[in-house]
Structures are given as C-alpha cells and as structure tokens.
Amino acid sequence: MKTIHFHHTTHGPSLSAMRTLHARMRLLAHRRPQAALVLQVLLLTLFWYACDAAARRLHLPLPGSVLALGLLLVLLAARVVPATSLRRGADWLLAEMLLFFIPAVMAVWQHLDLVRAEGPRILAVILVGTLIVMVSTAVMVDLVWRWQRLRREGRTHAR
Secondary structure (H helix, E strand, O other), rough: OOOOOOOOOOOOOOOOHOOOOOHHHHHHHHHHHHHEEEEEEEEHHHHHHHHHHHHHOOOOOOOOHHHHHHHHHHHHOOOOOOHOOOOOHHHHHHHHHHHHHHHHHHHHHHOOOHHHHHHHHHHHHHHHHHHHHHHHHHHHHHHHHHHHHHHHHHHHHHH
C-alpha cells in the first residue's frame, strides 16, 4: 500500500497517490480534520459491528469486540491498515471513554441489593482483574521495548 508524504507545496499530494484509501484518509484529515474524525470513528464502529455479527453467527467463544480488537491489531501490525488512518478517531474514543461507562453505572444503581450482598466479592474481582491487566501490560511493554532495542542494535551492528 502506498503512503503519501505531504510536502509543503500548494498543489498537495499527486492524484496517482490518492488512489489508495489511506491516501484519501490522510488528505481528508489534512483538509477537513473534523470530517476525518467522524469517518474514523464510524469505520471503527462498523469494524466492531461486523466482528460482533461474525462472532455471533459463527458461535465463537469470544465476544465480537475482542475479535475486532485482535483483528485490528493484526491488521495494524501487518501494516495493512496504517495507524495514522485511525489515529484521530481512536484518540477521540479514548478521550471520551468516560461516557461509555455511564450505562454501567446506571445498571449498578438499579441493582443496589445485589451490590450490597456481593460487593466485597465484586470488589475483589475488580481489584485482582485490574492487577492482572496492569502486570501483564507492564510485562508486554517491557518485552516489546527489549525486542525493539535488540532490533535497533542489530541494525547498527550490521552497518
């Protein structure tokens, strides 16, 4: 997939480079950043919806959102989907993440008796789950950092 680089010219990218979706997304982000944001959020949402529908139809043992996350990670790692094509939408979703927790808070409010009865267990599961996520994330970041450092050192020694 071609990647275009914006040079400081008045004409912008060439028409031949605009044939790719990535080039069009970059051009849209350059000319109309708000429209690019909306389009990227829409694409991420449609990707999640398609993976959710596939997971249900195929009776997969994992939720569609996990499938979508895994597939998107593979597509990003393989550079089939450049990260810059989704950066604005992903940044906005992360920044507004608190809005996605409001329905969960309302559901807890509706089941206060259950929370009172099972609160300590629920809290323990949340704390242990959070600890597991934090430790596994730290281990993965450390492994990737070491791997990248070894790759960089290998390149400099090869020269």
